[in-house]
Amino acid sequence: MNDVLQLFSQYDIPGAFLVNIELTLWSALFSMILGIVLVVMRISPVSSLRTVSAAYVALFQNLPLTIIMVFMVLGAFAQLKLSFSNQFDVNFFWLAVVGLTLYTAAFVCESLRSGINTVPLGQAEAARALGLSFSESAFQIILPQAFRGSVAPLGNTFIALLKNSTVAAAASVATESSSLMSEMIEYHANSIVAIFFIFAMGYVILILPIGALTTFLSNKLAVRR
Amino acid sequence: MSTTKDESSLLFDQPGPRGLRKIRIANWLAGLVFILVIVLILLRLHNPPDGENQLSWELWKPALETEAWTDFYLPGLWMTIKASILAVLGSMIYGFIFGMGRLLPSKIVRTISGVIVEFCRAVPVLMLMIFFWRWFAFSGMSEASYWAVVLSLILYNGSVVAELIRSGVGNLPGGQREASLALGLTQTQALMQIEVPQAIYAMLPAAVTQLIVVLKDTALGSIIMYTDLLQESRRLGSMYFNILQTLVVAAVIYFIVCALLSKLARILPEHMQKRTAATATPVDVEPVAPLAIMDASNVNQIAVAQEVDGNRYGGAPLQHHVHHRGSNASIRQWRHTRYIQGYDETHPESQEEVHNREIPNLWKRKSSETDDDAIDQQNHSTEKS
Numbered sequence: 357m358n359d360v361l362q363l364f365s366q367y368d369i370p371g372a373f374l375v376n377i378e379l380t381l382w383s384a385l386f387s388m389i390l391g392i393v394l395v396v397m398r399i400s401p402v403s404s405l406r407t408v409s410a411a412y413v414a415l416f417q418n419l420p421l422t423i424i425m426v427f428m429v430l431g432a433f434a435q436l437k438l439s440f441s442n443q444f445d446v447n448f449f450w451l452a453v454v455g456l457t458l459y460t461a462a463f464v465c466e467s468l469r470s471g472i473n474t475v476p477l478g479q480a481e482a483a484r485a486l487g488l489s490f491s492e493s494a495f496q497i498i499l500p501q502a503f504r505g506s507v508a509p510l511g512n513t514f515i516a517l518l519k520n521s522t523v524a525a526a527a528s529v530a531t532e533s534s535s536l537m538s539e540m541i542e543y544h545a546n547s548i549v550a551i552f553f554i555f556a557m558g559y560v561i562l563i564l565p566i567g568a569l570t571t572f573l574s575n576k577l578a579v580r581r
Numbered sequence: 582m583s584t585t586k587d588e589s590s591l592l593f594d595q596p597g598p599r600g601l602r603k604i605r606i607a608n609w610l611a612g613l614v615f616i617l618v619i620v621l622i623l624l625r626l627h628n629p630p631d632g633e634n635q636l637s638w639e640l641w642k643p644a645l646e647t648e649a650w651t652d653f654y655l656p657g658l659w660m661t662i663k664a665s666i667l668a669v670l671g672s673m674i675y676g677f678i679f680g681m682g683r684l685l686p687s688k689i690v691r692t693i694s695g696v697i698v699e700f701c702r703a704v705p706v707l708m709l710m711i712f713f714w715r716w717f718a719f720s721g722m723s724e725a726s727y728w729a730v731v732l733s734l735i736l737y738n739g740s741v742v743a744e745l746i747r748s749g750v751g752n753l754p755g756g757q758r759e760a761s762l763a764l765g766l767t768q769t770q771a772l773m774q775i776e777v778p779q780a781i782y783a784m785l786p787a788a789v790t791q792l793i794v795v796l797k798d799t800a801l802g803s804i805i806m807y808t809d810l811l812q813e814s815r816r817l818g819s820m821y822f823n824i825l826q827t828l829v830v831a832a833v834i835y836f837i838v839c840a841l842l843s844k845l846a847r848i849l850p851e852h853m854q855k856r857t858a859a860t861a862t863p864v865d866v867e868p869v870a871p872l873a874i875m876d877a878s879n880v881n882q883i884a885v886a887q888e889v890d891g892n893r894y895g896g897a898p899l900q901h902h903v904h905h906r907g908s909n910a911s912i913r914q915w916r917h918t919r920y921i922q923g924y925d926e927t928h929p930e931s932q933e934e935v936h937n938r939e940i941p942n943l944w945k946r947k948s949s950e951t952d953d954d955a956i957d958q959q960n961h962s963t964e965k966s
Contacts, residue, residue: 401596401604404612418793418839420800423811423832430815431825436629519705526804534707541715548719552712556704563703 360550363540372536373558375529379449379521383456384514390457391464398469399498401490409465416462421455425526428455445531452524456517463513471506472498474579504577511570515563533558635825644826649817653827657813658834664727664809665796668734672795673788675735676742681777683747686768694743701740707801709733714805730802730809734795741794745787749780782853789846793839800835810834 363369397409416424428451432438440450475498483493522534529535537555541548596604626635633640643649682694701709710733717725753776761771803812814831818824 402607402611404608404615408611408615414840415836418797418836418843419832420797420811420835422800422803423828423835426803426811426815427825427828427832430818431828435635435825436625519703522705522707523801523804525707526801534705534711537708538711538715541711545715545719548712548716552708555708556700559705559708560700560703 359544359547360554363544363547363551363554367536367540369533369536369554369558372531372533373562375449375532376518376521376524377562379452379456379524379529379532380514380518382453383460383517383521386453386457387460387464387517390461391468394461394465395468395472396494396499398465399472399494413462413465416459417466419459421459421520421523422526424459425452425455425523428452429527445529448528449524452521452527452529455527456520456524459520460513460517463516464510467506467509467513468502470509471502471504474505475501501579504579507574507577508570511566511574515566515570518562518566519559640821640823640826643821644817644823644830649827649830653813653817654810654830654834657808657810657831658838660727660807660813661796661799661809664730664734664799664802664807665792668731668738668795668799669788669792671731671735672737672739672742672791675739676746677781678743679739680743680746681772683743684750684772684777698740698743701736702744704737706733706737706798707804709736710801710805726802726805726807729805730799730807734798737798738791738795741791742784742788745784745791746777746780749783750776752783753779785853786846786849789842789849793842793846796839796842797835 394409394412397405398413400406429448433447433451438451439447441447479497479501480493483497488497522532524532525535525538533555537551540551544551623636629635679694679698682690683698685691710729713729713732714726717728722728750772757775757779758771761775762768766774799807799809800811802809803815806812808816810831814827815824818827
């Protein structure tokens with residue numbers, strides 16, 4: 357028991373989780389923006405926009421996140437010299453955010469699209485009958501209802517994002533929780549099970565409230581039809 | 582794609598001549614912008630700041646040679662596929678056991694399997710991998726990283742499969758269970774012999790998409806030194822200093838394999854629908870895990886979203902709809918929740934839903950059935966006479 361308490365004083369475990377939370381929040385923000393752009397492109401009357409959006413989603417849904425992360429560091433940073441800051445850890449943090457954003461945006465787009473499918477045809481027909489244009493009917497009638505219908509899939513996407521933020525280890529973010537766990541196990545091989553359960557419970561504690569919130573919101577916001 | 586057509590026709594009318602002209606102009610403009618972006622990326626690749634030309638054949642040649650394929654990519658791909666297949670088979674067995682465990686009448690078994698499944702789904706796969714890898718390595722196991730990859734993928738994906746089985750049973754019409762109880766089967770027998778077999782057929786398409794998730798997640802193994810496709814392409818790239826190029830080749834391989842699998846996942850439901858009373862829906866790639874400890878209906882909301890999609894234009898009409906959209910209903914009480922949400926069983930017209938409007942289709946089937954009956958009766962009567 358004392359060993360475990362000593363681990364807490366020796367390593368900054370909450371700090372590591374904080375890095376994951378920061379990664380998640382920034383990527384959630386950016387991927388939400390990119391996802392909305394993609395879904396508007398996907399439903400627009402302009403066929404080239406639709407094609408590009410569909411291609412983006414297909415591409416990023418069929419690539420492993422790990423390869424995107426490795427690509428950000430070894431390809432985009434090391435070979436193409438793409439960098440955000442002169443400090444190494446800040447730079448890697450933002451490269452990881454970019455990788456997570458590119459990956460998650462495809463799933464956000466798909467979640468929103470499944471939300472659009474819950475909007476009955478009559479809503480769009482009524483909007484058109486009232487003389488609303490594409491952008492008016494999309495932004496005033498369809499998308500607000502689609503958002504409410506896609507709370508559950510979006511919540512799941514963001515839960516997956518929080519768990520995926522551990523893959524930032526592949527993008528050399530060394531302060532993040534899975535890297536810290538690996539480091540701790542290396543030096544305290546005897547308490548390997550205790551260390552694993554500390555981190556695992558951390559994720560359970562983080563994810564349960566998000567799941568509860570998702571369920572609550574999706575019930576509260578669902579359009580009763 | 583048919584779905585894009587559906588959505589675009591949902592949002593705007595057939596444009597007139599002016600609208601068509603506008604759309605054509607926007608089309609060209611957008612096309613130009615995208616071409617410009619691609620050209621900019623290529624220019625950047627051609628001439629990165631204080632780096633070498635990434636498009637030169639010197640860098641691409643070692644990434645595409647025959648030796649690269651025979652010594653690196655193909656062995657790596659084999660390792661990836663080997664781990665994925667074993668992990669999928671294992672997660673089917675694991676998912677079956679724990680999915681059953683969550684449905685059995687015994688409260689203790691239900692709670693224990695519930696806790697295990699929820700735990701395995703909440704912990705990131707990478708953490709499971711690192712833990713098992715170190716543990717196996719300390720205990721002197723050979724191929725520690727391989728078994729770590731397989732075991733952690735089984736634990737995570739098996740839990741997702743367990744949820745799929747559970748929601749598959751939940752989506753079965755209540756009549757299946759009631760009929761089997763009425764025939765004198767016990768609850769466990771009804772579960773084992775009637776409900777779960779149908780749920781398995783309903784979840785097979787989802788299991789194929791789960792195979793895609795597994796295949797993508799094996800790439801995490803490269804972090805714990807498993808020599809999969811990604812790791813091999815990194816090794817090749819570090820030999821010739823052309824990691825960017827080898828990663829692109831690896832990405833193309835991953836993309837092709839996953840795209841083929843997702844095509845299979847789209848075709849499969851039509852075949853499986855014949856063998857089950859539940860709805861065999863294709864689940865999106867990476868059916869992200871909802872937290873069923875709070876609510877089983879999360880799964881079903883995704884199902885509702887897809888139900889409308891698949892049904893709107895000439896798809897096979899679903900016999901049964903998900904009963905508790907957006908509610909906190911437990912599966913066992915769906916009839917009650919449906920009532921308190923305003924769906925009154927005794928007034929069928931209150932249940933009419935938009936995508937259900939193509940009633941002629943249903944009529945046709947029914948009338949042909951009754952025709953058959955009528956003919957049968959006629960035959961009987963002629964026999965009698």
